[in-house]
Amino acid sequence: MVDITPRSLSTFQLQLRRFAQNRLAMISVALLALIAASCFFGPFAFPFTGEDADFDFIGAPIDLASPHPFGTDDFGRDLLLRVLEGGRISLAIGFLGAITAGFIGVLYGAVAGYAGGRTDRLMMRMVEILYGFPYVILVILLSLLFGGGNVALFAAIVFTLWLTPAVIVRAQAQSLSKREFVEAARAGGMTPWQIVLEHIVPNCASVVIVYGSLLVPEVILSESFLSFLGIGIKEPQASWGNLIQTGTAAMDTDLRLLLLPGILLALVLFCLNFIADGLRDAFDPNDR
Amino acid sequence: MAELYTVSDLHLSLPDMTRKPLLGAAPRLEILKGLSFTIPSGEILGIVGGSGSGKSTLGRALIRLLEPTAGSISFAGLDITHLPESRLRPLRCRFQMIFQDPMSSLNPRQQVAQIIAGPLGVQGLDHSPARIADALDQVGLPRSFAQRYPHELSGGQRQRIGIARAIALKPEFILADEIVSGLDVSSQAQILNLLAGLVKDLGMTLAFISHDLSVIRRLCTRVLVLQHGRIVENAATEQVFNYPQAEYTRELLGSIPLPDPDQAWL
Ligand SMILES: Nc1ncnc2c1ncn2[C@@H]1O[C@H](COP(=O)(O)OP(=O)(O)OP(=O)(O)O)[C@@H](O)[C@H]1O
Ligand SMILES: [Mg+2]
Numbered sequence: 001m002v003d004i005t006p007r008s009l010s011t012f013q014l015q016l017r018r019f020a021q022n023r024l025a026m027i028s029v030a031l032l033a034l035i036a037a038s039c040f041f042g043p044f045a046f047p048f049t050g051e052d053a054d055f056d057f058i059g060a061p062i063d064l065a066s067p068h069p070f071g072t073d074d075f076g077r078d079l080l081l082r083v084l085e086g087g088r089i090s091l092a093i094g095f096l097g098a099i100t101a102g103f104i105g106v107l108y109g110a111v112a113g114y115a116g117g118r119t120d121r122l123m124m125r126m127v128e129i130l131y132g133f134p135y136v137i138l139v140i141l142l143s144l145l146f147g148g149g150n151v152a153l154f155a156a157i158v159f160t161l162w163l164t165p166a167v168i169v170r171a172q173a174q175s176l177s178k179r180e181f182v183e184a185a186r187a188g189g190m191t192p193w194q195i196v197l198e199h200i201v202p203n204c205a206s207v208v209i210v211y212g213s214l215l216v217p218e219v220i221l222s223e224s225f226l227s228f229l230g231i232g233i234k235e236p237q238a239s240w241g242n243l244i245q246t247g248t249a250a251m252d253t254d255l256r257l258l259l260l261p262g263i264l265l266a267l268v269l270f271c272l273n274f275i276a277d278g279l280r281d282a283f284d285p286n287d288r
Numbered sequence: 289m290a291e292l293y294t295v296s297d298l299h300l301s302l303p304d305m306t307r308k309p310l311l312g313a314a315p316r317l318e319i320l321k322g323l324s325f326t327i328p329s330g331e332i333l334g335i336v337g338g339s340g341s342g343k344s345t346l347g348r349a350l351i352r353l354l355e356p357t358a359g360s361i362s363f364a365g366l367d368i369t370h371l372p373e374s375r376l377r378p379l380r381c382r383f384q385m386i387f388q389d390p391m392s393s394l395n396p397r398q399q400v401a402q403i404i405a406g407p408l409g410v411q412g413l414d415h416s417p418a419r420i421a422d423a424l425d426q427v428g429l430p431r432s433f434a435q436r437y438p439h440e441l442s443g444g445q446r447q448r449i450g451i452a453r454a455i456a457l458k459p460e461f462i463l464a465d466e467i468v469s470g471l472d473v474s475s476q477a478q479i480l481n482l483l484a485g486l487v488k489d490l491g492m493t494l495a496f497i498s499h500d501l502s503v504i505r506r507l508c509t510r511v512l513v514l515q516h517g518r519i520v521e522n523a524a525t526e527q528v529f530n531y532p533q534a535e536y537t538r539e540l541l542g543s544i545p546l547p548d549p550d551q552a553w554l
Contacts, residue, residue: 012397180393184453187351188407189380198406202397 012205018282025278028271035268039087046081051236070260073246083261086238091268093150093239094220097157101219102212104158105165110200112166113173114182114192124170127163135160139231153232157219165211172204206283213276217269224265240265292329292461292493293350297322298359300342300349319345321517322359327493329460332484334508334525335497336540341514343497347463350495351383352376364460381411383461384454386483389470390446394438400424401434404453411457423456427482444475448482455486462487465497480507501541505529513537 019025043049056076070080112123139156146152176182177200185195220240226232227241235242240261247258300320308314319342327333335343348354350361352368360369363383368376387393394403401420408415421431427448438446447467454462464483468476484507487494498504504511504525511528513521513536520534532538 180387180389181395183348183353184385184387184393184450185395185406186353187380187385188453188457189377189410190406191377194410199395203395205397 015282019278022278022281024274028274032268032271035264036091039084039091042084043081051077071256073257079260082238083243083264086240086243086261087264089233090220090223090240093154093223094216097154097161097219098212098215101158101161102165102208102215105162106169106201106204106208109166109169110173110196110204113170114177114196114200127166131163139226143231150233153223153226157222161215161219168207168211169204172207173200176200176203210280210283213272213279217272290329291326292364293327294362296324296360298349298361299357300345300354301357319517323519325512325519325522327495329493330491331510332487332494332496332508334504334511335495335514336501336504336511337514342517343514344465347465347495347497351385351463381457382459384457384459385463386450386454386467388466390443390450393450394446396438400436400449403449404456407453408456423452426455427452443471444479447471447479451483455490459492461493463495
């Protein structure tokens, strides 16, 4: 008899396979990839940039035959192009922010959870203090520190968002460090760092992936929120946040300026939530 | 026979976190209360006692996963009682442990080859695929298992991996803490046969913790009986089973039906 089941699938591979069978999540992945690709490569197809004003077309409406299919804003800048360029920034900050915050949070949590005792108490007290820090004040302080702009925004986002993954991973690391394979690693002479990196972190992969997928929309939303408040990305550079802000201001006369970036942001958030859902179903053993 | 381990007046207490006051240190819970004994090399020492008597704690102190609070442990003439982790590390390949729960003792994210190679690599020993294959041979598993993950193995097979990981380091001493309690009876017999054979072939010294007195009787040359963190009896196996001295030992023996010791499975 021929054994057709491929041998030796890791739990990780099995989980990925389960994820791939989730239709809604896979559609979301495809749609998200399409949006991301349009944002990153789409702008190259235009003969002008999103900051070039076209004085013949100021506040032009949707007209698929004109050089500006979705019209222009009050300065005569192409709306579609600005939305794509804004998406580039928003998505980049979203993913980079989530990865950075996740990376810091995972390491911090894994170290605290494995170390235990006084180190753990100290590290977690610090997280609590940062949790209690008012978000907007922190952002203002950071933008003073970095002189505003993208770096301050990025720092502010990462600064607040690494806390939750740290707490989640720390709890997981705590229970993992009582498992016998960690004792076996110690008995084999591994250093604490080797144990954290080789035994604790890989076993947090499920929670990290599930939580990380929820982190991305959170980062994108907080970028939009901050840009909306005027702390984040500044004109003339576009981001979905500040485009929506401009759109909201002109909502009464011209809904178009709000709808295009708003719909794209909503679509991305929906996709990310479906993906997060699919990942949780595939990875979270509590549900099985 | 030379003594491999000399333990004298060993005390071990742990902080009792359940009764920790809001401020200040938790009260210490005394678990081992002054144990003295030796383990000659080549011996198979059985450690028995009721649940909570401190068997696992003693075992973990012997391979210095726990640090004693007082007394001393010397291993092959070296005082390892309070040796810091950095100085213990090069010694760790000389004393190893096999764990109770074969599910929890193997990292679910690693393949068998990585699991066995891990400690070998850390100790700077040969961890080539050929060496891994050797280790699998020794515990009677097919070499193709190197690419498997723990969830693809049965309980008995996992326990063999645990044994392979420990003996691959060629330790002088192995601690086996209730290694068969999670297995069915036939796997138990196979695992015990395997371990006994390896210990004999490789000339290792073994400390075997078990609840199962019939297993202890068949496997061990000497028996240590623990009660509430103290040694109540320490004598040759036949002595303990035929002429138990301590009241507690008699109780233990009385509470467990002993099958015919001559039944041949070893
Ligand atoms: N980390 C710990 N902190 C506090 N007390 C502990 C800790 N680990 C064990 N103990 C206590 O120490 C005592 C001895 O535990 P140990 O695990 O050595 O017992 P054991 O003889 O191996 O029992 P069993 O046969 O059930 O495995 C128990 O009363 C237990 O509650
Ligand atoms: Mg025990």
